[in-house]
Amino acid sequence: MTDEFKHKDSKxxxxxxxxxxxxxxxxxDIDGxxxxxxxxxxxxxxATCEPFIDALETINKWYDKGHQICFFTSRTEEHKEVTANWLIKHGFKYHSLLMGKPRGGNYHWIDNHIVxxxxxxxxxxxxxxxxxxxQVFKD
Structure with missing residues (x-):
């Protein structure tokens, strides 16, 4: 394991x-x-939908300030190329693109990081x- 992954918490x-x-x-998210x-x-x-201008301006501002931008979409892998081309065509600045986010709006994310x-x-x-x-886990 490299040193970059040897972080320790207070315990x-x-x-x-x-x-x-x-x-x-x-x-x-992308759609909607x-x-x-x-x-x-x-x-x-x-390929033909138009971006929301306030989203484009805000996201690019965040990118320019040094924040990490990852688009996480319910679009499937087969739509990755058209999606990446759309983002580039409209001038979105980003670091990564993840496909296959669960569909439906009622998900509960559980992670070992603060979300x-x-x-x-x-x-x-x-x-x-x-x-x-x-909601948090019961002690």
């Missing part, structure tokens, strides 16, 4: 490496979030802090 337990505190790792909601069953629309989630509600803007009730 001495090995943990995965994390980004510097000022760098966020954004996982951003940065462009029209295009289902996998209508792939002909994937923050923001539900897209029609406007893509800078994020603000807000206190909400969340």
């Amino acid at each position: 001495g337990q090995s943990i995965s490496p994390s980004l510097p505190g000022n760098v966020k790792n954004y996982l951003i 979030t940065i462009t029209d909601d295009v289902p996998n069953e209508e792939p002909e629309r994937m 923050k989630a923001t539900r897209y509600k029609g406007r893509f803007t800078d994020l603000i802090n807000k206190n909400e009730i969340i």
